[in-house]
Amino acid sequence: MSAHRDPKEKRYWLDDPANVTRLVRVFYVVCAALIAIDVFVPKHGPFAIEHWFGFYGFFGFLACVALVLIAKQLRKVLMRPEDYYDR
Amino acid sequence: MIGEFSPGLILILGALLVPLLRGRLRAIYMLALPVAAFAHLTTLPHGDLGIIELSGVSLTTLRVDKLSLLFSYVFLVAALICVIYSLHLRDTVQHVAALIYAGSAMGAIFAGDLVTLFIYWEAIAIASVFLIWASRTEDSYRSGMRYLIIQVGSGVLLLAGVLIHYRQTGSLAFGALGLDTPGGLLIFLAFGIKSAFPVLHAWLPDAYPRGTPTGTVFLSAFTTKVAIYALARSFAGTDILIPIGTVMAAFPIFYAVIENDLRRVLAYSLNNQLGFMVVGIGLGTDLALNGAVAHAFADILFKGLLFMSMGAVLFRVGTIKGSELGGLYKSMPWTTGFCIVGAASISAFPLFSGFVTKSMIMTAAMEEGYFWIWIVLLFASAGVFHHAGIKIPYFAFFAHDSGKRCQEAPLNMLVAMAVAAALCIGIGSFPDFFYTLLPFETGYRPYTLDHVVAQVQLLFLSALAFTLLMRTGIYPPELRSVNIDAEWFYRRAGRSLADGARMAAENGWKSVTHGIGRTISVVIAYVQRHHGPEGLLARPWPAGTMALWTTLMLGACLILFYL
Known part of the structure; x- marks a missing residue:
């Protein structure tokens, strides 16, 4: 990638992998904090499951992991070469 | 007047x-x-x-x-x-x-x-x-042809339904219709094609x-x-729409995750958003219908904004395949920013339009006690953030730097995106005026502490899942490929069938033409034998012979007449 890049080109903050790692760590802390404040939020939803500790957070996490893993498996069944319909 | x-x-x-x-x-x-x-x-x-x-x-x-x-x-x-x-x-x-x-x-x-x-x-x-x-x-x-056939076909179904409905009821009013008559059923199907029901999508x-x-x-x-408007007019509160809409909201997101063409990812996410609206119409309560039409309103703006940002990329770079893009935030910072506003709106982040519209449908599903429908919609909400909210901006503008450098989008495109982005934020941040435009007065309030916290938790931890899967390399890479969908039935299976039928027809035709050809050649040979250059009936005969034959024939007639 960087092999054919113009050396005079501006270096962006995100070009440094260390900065990306920093950003991701901040994000982890924010996620942890979001789950932690769940204790202080009074809940009003009609379904009992909503009142579980951090339900929405854990659900979102698991839903996305499941989505990606299932979609990855679906590729085996659904994926075809780009010119599939032209042959 | x-x-x-x-x-x-x-x-x-x-x-x-x-x-x-x-x-x-x-x-x-x-x-x-x-x-x-x-x-x-x-x-x-x-x-x-x-x-x-x-x-x-x-x-x-x-x-x-x-x-x-x-x-x-x-x-x-x-x-x-x-x-x-x-x-x-x-x-x-x-x-x-x-x-x-x-x-x-x-x-x-x-x-x-x-x-x-x-x-x-x-x-x-x-x-x-x-x-x-x-x-x-x-x-x-070719794609336009397929599109036209299906769209006009939907119109033909509509017309057939309207005629049957008119004969049965004597009414042409575009109002509430039921599914209990064949006319209503056909009209429902016509609306269903245009609103991209599963399998018809x-x-x-x-x-x-x-x-x-x-x-x-x-x-x-x-x-x-x-089509959503038509469903809301004619089939509000039709129960079957609830499962249809739920399937619509859920299944396209799997396709969106593995799709490489970023505008097709958006097409799948459009299908998924329509699912939410269809559920709202199926629920049929005031809040649900408000939610459905409000979400349609918001979707036009944020989906338009996302399509505009991807259109700008396609216009400048010449491709919209995720596998070939990346790092474009350096060349197109404004487009990147507008795309992120669209992404936040479709993902229903607080202060963005999706938050104040989709939540009405979710709340209505809860109030009506549809637990599993609600769970699937929640899954679809996390999923839409995943593919439209993260995947689109990430693979186009960030990810690995593709080395592609281009100009920022033209000024008119930036202005259009800015207007759409402003409306997305305006509706999301100040929903009160927008709510007065909705058909019903429900007194719904989107900004409650538990709702905001729940939504932020859902979205941030969905993003966390993406980040972890990306950094561990589990996330499926963008690959140059197509994924087969319901169109396979008419683009492959249908074509094979048509090819087979054509072959059979061709063979049949061949044997028919062969048979006809043989018959013709027999006839020609016969004609040639009698009328050809050497044929008995084609010889030049002297006029005297003709006169003799005429006399003989007339004589024969005379004799026959007297007998």
């Missing part, structure tokens, strides 16, 4: 003058059309207007009420934004087709009877296909990604939303 004509006609008839104008004048004229339509709209009173008597049947061409007004506002805003977005184009066909298309959608919204609806329904199909064909590739031509991810960069923005705004 002479002034009682549909505001859609201003766009349709106005479009016909566009070819006569050039340059700046054409730009100003096209911008003026939606404004003029809006000005006309403000003069109309509520009620059934523009009634035409046609051989004993009365047609209501202009029904003005809260529901039709809501859709007409967003259609006019969308038309204006799309016109701004396509101002740089020097393609008269696209300009004219797009305006007629937007006008027809407006006309359909204001239709008070099913015949008027049908006319605009077909006009939408025919005008919109030019935005796909305008890509001027073999691929877009394949035209959407097939055709939309093949439109021109600007044309697809128009396409995303109108066709499916007219």
Whole structure:
């Protein structure tokens, strides 16, 4: 990638992998904090499951992991070469 | 009344003058059309207007009420934004087709009877296909053909349904219909095709990604939303819509995750958002219907914004495949920013439009006690953030740097995106005015502490899942590929079947023509034997012989007469 890049080109903050790692760590802390404040939020939803500790957070996490893993498996069944319909 | 004509006609008839104008004048004229339509709209009173008597049947061409007004506002805003977005184009066909298309959608919204609806329904199909064909590739031509067949087919079903319904009830009113009559069922199916019900949806991810960069923005705004409006008018509270909409909201997100063409990812996410609206219509409570139409309103803006940002990338870079993009935030910072606003809106982040509209549908599902429907919709909400909220901006503008450098989008595109982005934030941050436009008064409040916290938790931890899967390399990479969908049935299975039938027909025809050929050659040989150069009947005979034969024949007749 960087092999054919113009050396005079501006270096962006995100070009440094260390900065990306920093950003991701901040994000982890924010996620942890979001789950932690769940204790202080009074809940009003009609379904009992909503009142579980951090339900929405854990659900979102698991839903996305499941989505990606299932979609990855679906590729085996659904994926075809780009010119599939032209042959 | 002479002034009682549909505001859609201003766009349709106005479009016909566009070819006569050039340059700046054409730009100003096209911008003026939606404004003029809006000005006309403000003069109309509520009620059934523009009634035409046609051989004993009365047609209501202009029904003005809260529901039709809501859709007409967003259609006019969308038309204006799309016109701004396509101002740089020097393609008269696209300009004219797009305006007629937007006008027809407006006309359909204001239709008070099913015949008027049908006319605009077909006009939408025919005008919109030019935005796909305008890509001027073999691929877009074929895709446009498939699109046209399906769209016009939906119109034919609609017409059949309308005729049966009219014979049974004597009414042409475009109002609440049931599924208990064959007419109602056919109309439902016609609406279902256009609103991309599961299995009937394949035209959407097939055709939309093949439109021109600007044309697809128009396409995303109108066709499916007219169908949603029609469902809300005629089938509100129809139970079967709840499971249909839930499947619609869930299954396209799997496709969106593995799709490489980023505009097709958006087409799948459009399908997924329509699912939420269909569920809302199926639930049929005041809150749910408000949610469905409000979400349609918001979706036109944020999905348009996302399609505009991807259109700008396609326009500048020449490809929209995730596998070939990345790092474009350096070249197109403004487009990146607008795309992120669209992404936040579709993902329903607090302060963005999706948050104040989709939540009404979710809350209505809860209030009605549909636990599993709610769970699946929640899964779809996390999923939409995942593929439209993260995947689109990430693979286009960030990810690994593709090394591609280009110019920022043209100024007119940036202005159009800025307007859409401002509206997304405006609706999300100040929903009170927007709520007054909705058909029902529900007193719903989106900004409660538990709702905000729950939504932020859901979205942040979904993003966390993406981050972890990405950094561990589990996330499936973008690959150059197509994924087979329901279109397989007519593009592969149907084609094999058609090929087989053609072969059989060809063979049959061959044996028929062979048989005919043999017969013909036998006949010719026979004719040649008698009439050919050496044939008995073709010899030049002297006139005397002829006279002799004539005399003999006449003699024979004479004898026979006396016998």
